[in-house]
Amino acid sequence: MASAIFRSLQVHPFLLYPTTLLRRRNGVYHLTTKATQSQTDTQPRQPQTKVSTSSTQSKKLDKIPKNYEAIIGIETHVQLSTLTKAFCGCPYHYGSPPNSSICPICMGxxxxxxxxxxKVIEFAVKLGLALNCNLAFNSKFDRxxxxxxDLPKGYQIxxxxxxxASAGFVDVDIPVEFGGGHKRFGITRVHMEEDAGKLLHAExxxxxxxxxxxxxxPLLEIVSEPDMRNGIEAAEYAAEIQRLVRYLGVSNGNMQEGSLRCDVNVSIRPIGQSKFGTKVEIKNLNSFSSVSRAIDFEIARQVQLHSQGQEDQIVQETRLWEEGSQRTITMRKKEGLADxxxxxxxxxxxxxxxxxYVDDIIKSLxxxxxxxxxxxxxMGLSMQDVLFLANDKNIAEFFDATLAKGADPKLVANWIMSDIAAFMKNEKLTINEIRLTPEELSELIASIKGGTISGKIGKEVLFELLAKGGTVKELIEKKDLVQIVxxxxxxxxxxxxxxxxxxxxxxxxxGKTKLQGFFAGQVMKLSKGKANPGLLNRILLEKLSSNS
Amino acid sequence: MFRSFIDSHFFFLTEKMILSTLQTPRSLSRLSLTRHSHSYTSRASLTDQTPTLTTSPPPHSEILSTRQTLLSRRASAADLALSRLARLRLVEPRLRAFLHLPDDDALHAQARRLDARIAAGDDPGPLAGVLVGVKDNICTKDMPSTGGSRVLAGYRPPFDATAVKRVRELGGIVVGKTNMDEFGMGSTTEASAFQVTANPWDESRVPGGSSGGSAAAVSSRQCVVSLGSDTGGSVRQPASFCGVVGLKPTYGRVSRFGLMAYASSLDTVGCFGSSVADTGILLHAIAGHDRFDATSSKQDVPDFQSQFASVSSLESKPLKGLRVGLISETIDKGVDAGVISAIRAAALHFEELGCSVNEVSLPSFSLGLPAYYILAVSESSSNLSRYDGIRYGNQVYADELDSLYGGSRAEGFGSEVKMRILMGTYALSAGYYDAYYKRAQQVRTIIRNSFKEALSQNDILISPAAPSAAYKIGEKKNDPLAMYAGDIMTVNVNLAGLPALVLPCGFVEDGPAGLPVGLQMIGAAFNEGELLRVGHIFEQTLENFRFVPPIVADDDIAF
Structure with a gap:
């Protein structure tokens, strides 16, 4: 019976068989051999390009004993948003029904x-250039x-x-709340490869x-130098990679969907020791905060073992980050170097x-x-503003477009970061989905600055524009919102x-002069919010005191 | 319910892929047919010459006479197919050249469609009504394709190989899948998982390999032409053993899409015919760039047919000035005396045709064999990884994954294949790569350069196609090194990626009726046209030989 089922299924792309077939000795389903190749790439190298301008010590990190240093390298897999796969004409859409986008080529x-x-080459060159790498003008594919x-051909191209691309770097600004500062992390290499399929395990x-x-x-694998020293630096590195791929339009960079996957290698050593400690790889990191927390947990775990004289318990292994328990657990021990x-x-x-070809791509960046x-x-913006605005390419473009209409950077930044950001958050919209255009934001700011409308009316107008669109001029006219001066x-x-x-x-x-606010409010109400607040207060004060 | 969904789903996807990507637009294929028909009709008249007065008329083009027969309505494609299939079936039990033969009905239906086209005044295509045998490692969507391996027993590909697709588009009828050494690994066809094919000249002998089935089928006139594959000589050596014409094109000349990979950097799809003209016409049909093979060349495919001048139109020295280099290492010790004398006679014949023949030395020649085997087994160890029992093919029930892999492959592969996978895995292993694979690549470069040098001083190079004529079934079965040594004449050409044409040039005295000896002609890259021109003149002027095996009754070939 069983053999009959297998017989009938074996020519079909969607297979069923007992899970024991896929069970590894240690009982964990996972590809044991993947992503260990760069072991040798990340571990033995000294950081070369680190340019540290300030420390990134934070309260959290003070928990880590000061006499230890952590060495962190990251392998990032970026799934490219090409229309079709790397080597065949099949499209790829996340979440499609299983085996609905396959052909003889990708089935092997x-x-x-x-x-x-x-397109894969174009995207690789773009990212290589953006990561300040040297390009190999003559490279090749290997098996x-x-x-x-999940690997149809028995080899991965x-x-x-x-x-x-190789020998590049990426510059990162550490957020102020984590100590701030500018950091440079080395990039060892960027290479092109194909993704494997997925195993679905029955419940x-x-x-x-x-x-x-x-x-x-298609994937690009980016291997960093072991230049990161704590979870925050690693998370910021990963976030910068995400920003880069999104700016370049080579990937959606979505970690939840697996379009951006980070595997980190962590080792520790006593400060002053030149030899690296034993490296541990951590997988299953699907957000920047899990990257950061997993690393900090792992550093603490290794430091504790080391400081208790149990450094032999730190073994070369792959550990899994458990989001639920907020800790790393052993997934599998290394069984020698895979060939x-x-x-x-x-x-x-x-x-x-x-x-x-490369010159054209440089021009298009x-x-x-x-x-x-x-x-x-x-422009004089605070680092907090800078990081917020530059974080999202679309917001940055909106900001730049508003500036192009002559608006003041600081005012534009304030509007975007306060009311506009709040609106997008509440309505779950992106900046490209709101009805407000950069032209109208610029017009709005100019109208307030020029005294046509009050700041208060300005906010009303903003929300109208955000939700319904239209122009500032129309709204002011239609609703008779011109400030009374x-x-x-x-x-x-x-x-x-x-x-x-x-x-x-x-x-x-x-003597109850606090009541001035009450009167101001009543007058403003009477004016339907249109009275110029400065003028109102001056006249109110005059009137209240003159008749005394 | 579930199964049928998956089934149709799968089918839909592959159909879609084939429809959207593989099919030539109707208008385009019509155009190319018109172009072909023009050249073909003008040439068809050439073959209607009165035969020369020698006792053995030179081989004529069966493809062109089939075309003449159909267009002149002397016979219908259905009638031709019927009579030819009858002969195929008559000798098949003795030869066992085919692994799969479709129902006659299916072939008749194809033939009747051709007849309908002819009746409607449409050109049925240059290969109309021609029965084509296809080696079993070349995918056909309406027939099983096993590569001669148990691991793919019963496997039916969802697509046609590009070469097969082109043959069909030009009116050819795929008559069946021919036997071969498993995945092309062997030189006798004895390494087929399913059956041993006999040599039509002596049924106790091997037909050569790995395309032994394709060679035997053409030799015995079971089909008009056939497709084979040549990685280290798998078209040329069986052509020699079976006394037919075999052509290994330049690497990249013919798309490999749909050819089950053995050694990807060496694999080529090749052609068999009973005449140089038929072989060249088949090559013309399948050659050219294919966007499904990144290693296929964009070089134009010239019209080879203009090369096939009729014998009566030839001057007395039709190859005057042609520089022919006889590779001295190939007529040295280790090569049968009968083979050497047949090749020397061929060299004399070239001189009679006006060529200057000189011996040339390729000192790197003997390096080819070890370099070839390192590269071929390395690539094959990788290419055969996909036969893992997961998605298709032989799957063994097992409790855990490694046993599923191990069992499926242990049961699915034959011993020769296993040996080569093991050798290739070893050669590519960390610590051995530089000593084996990398070194073999360096040798390959040396060989390529030495051919380039020799071909700058000669227009073509000649050698035997094999060091001996066909040997007995079982003779080398337990001596793989002796069998590998038999590839010495051919592997260098694959390493250099060059085209080579093998055609019968004489006999050695053995077996009931003598055994044919094949002459190998090697040309410069993408110069198949010159090889076909020279080969055709050689063939048409070669007297006193008739390369029709005894298994074919005399009246049989007079159709």
Missing amino acids: LPGALPVLNS KQYFYP SQFDVPI NGNYSQVDLNRAGV YRYFPEPDLPAVILAQE PELPEIKRRRYEQ DPVEIEKMVEKVIAENPKQVEQYRG
């Missing part, structure tokens, strides 16, 4: 051959060989000894299924970059986050309010 059927999607059910644990939708989706038997992929020609931050900083008119209203509230006038004149 006999006789199928890979043909490179040229990395291992067996796993990757790059081994000649990555397309009852009886069988596993193979979904090959993701098989063949992937790399050799040049004979089905694909060499990847040769022409200088003009957008302003990158680091350049933007420095520009905003020079005629002293005679304001005086009339003040007199009316004083006349209608004799009791309060008496109290005021009896």
Whole structure:
């Protein structure tokens, strides 16, 4: 019976069989061989490009004994947002039904051959340039060989000894609340490769299924130098990679969907010791905060073992971050160095970059986050403003477009960071989805500055624009919102309010001057918020005191 | 319910892929057919010459005479198919050249569609009504494709290989899947997981390999032409053993899409025919760039047919001035005396045709064999990883994953394949890579350069296609090194990526009717046209030999 089922299923892309088939000796389902290749890349190298301008000590980090130092390197896999997969014409959409986007090529059927999607090279060159790397003008693909059910061909097409980009760096601003400062982290290499499929394990644990939708989706693997020293630095590094890929438009950078995956390597050593400690790899990090917290947990764990003389208990292994319990647990111990038997992929020609091709890409690069931050900083914006605005490419573009209409940077930053940000958060909208345009924000700021409308009315107008769109001019006209700046008119209203509230006038004149606010409010109400507040207060004060 | 969903889903996807990406737009294929038909009709008249007066008329083009027959309505494609299939079936029990033969009905239906086109006045295509055998490692969507391996027993690909697709588009009828050494690994066809094929010249002998089925089928006239694959000589050596014409094109000339990979940097799809013209016409049909093979060349495919001049139109010295280099290392010790004398006679024949023949030395020649085997087994160890029992093919029930892999592969692969996977895995292992794979690549560069040098001083190079004629079934089965040594004549050409044409040039006295000896002609990259031109003249002027095996009754080939 069982064999009959297998017989019938084996030509189908979607397989069922007992989970025990896929169970590793230690009982954890996971690909044991993946992503260990760069062990040798990250660990033995000294940081070379670190330019530290200030310490990133924070209260949290003070918990870590000062006589230890942590060494952290990160491998990041970025899933490229190409229309089709790396080597075939299948599209990839996150969350599609299993095996709905597969073909003979990405299934690894006999006789199928890979043909490179040229967008993959373009995206790799873009990211390589953005990471200040040296490009390999003559690189190639290699086969990395291992067996796993999610790997259809029995090898992954990757790059081994000649990555397309190498020896770069990325500059990061540490947020003020974590001590601030500017940091530079080295990039060892960037290479192109294809993703594997996914195993879906049945809840009852009886069988596993193979979904090959993701098989063949292009990835860039970015390997950092071991330049990070704590969880915050690592999280900021990862966040900068995310910003870069989003600015460049090469990936959506979404960690929840697995479009951006970070594996971190952590070791510790007593300060002053030049030899590296034993490195531990941590996986299953699907947010920046889990990157940060997992690393800090792991540092604390290793320091504790080391300080108790149990450094032999720190072993080379892969640990899993458990979000629920906020700790790392052993996933698998290393069983010696895996031999992937790399050799040049004979089905694909060499990847040769022409200088003009690279020059065209250089010309097409957008302003990158680091350049933007420095520009905003020079405008006199606070670091908090700078980081907020430059964090999201679309917000930065909105900001820049508003500035282009002549608005004052600080005022624009304030509007975006307060009311506009709050509105987007409440309505769960992105800046591209709100109805307000940079032109109108600029117009609004100019109208307030020029005295046409009050700041209070300005806010009303803003929310109208955010929700419904339209122009500032139209709204002011339609709703008759022009500020009342005629002293005679304001005086009339003040007199009316004083006349209608004799009791309060008496109290005021009896020394309860706090009541000025009450009168101001009544006048403003009478003017439907349109009275110029400065003028109102001056006249009110005159009237209240003159009749005493 | 679940199954049928998956089924149709799968089918839909692959269909979609094939429809959207593989099919030539109708208008385009019509255009190319018109172009072909023009050249073909003008050439068809050439073959209607009165036969020469020699006792053995030179081989004529069966493809062109089939075309003439159909277009002149002397016979219908259905009638031709019927009579040819009858002959195929008659000798098949003795030869066992085919692993799969479809129902006659399916082939008749195809033939009738061609007849309908002819009746409607449409050009049915240059290969109309031609029965084509296809080696079993070349994917066909309507027939099983096993690569001669148990691991793929019953496997049906959802797509046609590009070469097969082009053959079908030009009117060719795929008549069945031919036997082969498992995944192309062997030189006798004895390493097939399913059956041993006999040599049509002597049924106690091997047909050569790995494309032994394709060679035997053409030799015995079971089909008109056939597709094979050549990684280290798998088209040329069986062509020699079976007395037919075999062509290994330049690497990149013919798309490998749909060819089950053995050693990707060496694999080529090749052609068999009973004449040089048929072989060249088949090559023309399948050659050219394919966007599904990144290693296929964008070089134009010239019209080879203009090379096939009729024998009566030839001058007395039709190859005057052609510089022919006889590779001295290939007529040295270790090569059968009968083979050497047949090749020397061929060299004399070249001189009679006006060529200057000189011996050239390729000192790197003997390095080719070890370098070839290192590279081929290394790549094959990787290429055969996909046969893991997970998605298709032989799957063994097991309690855990490693046993599923181990069992499926242990049961699915034959011993020759396992040996090569082991050797390749070893050669690529950390610490051995530099000593083996990298070194072999360096040797490959040396070999490529020495061919380039030799071909700058000669227009073509000649050698035997194999050091001996066909040997007995079982003779080298337990001596793999002796079998590997038989590839000495051919592997260098694959390492250099060059085209080579093998055609029968004589006999050695053995077996009931003598055994054919094949002459290998090696040309410069993408110069198949020159090889076909020279080969055709050589073939048409070679007297006193008739390369029709005894298994074919005399009246049989007069159709």
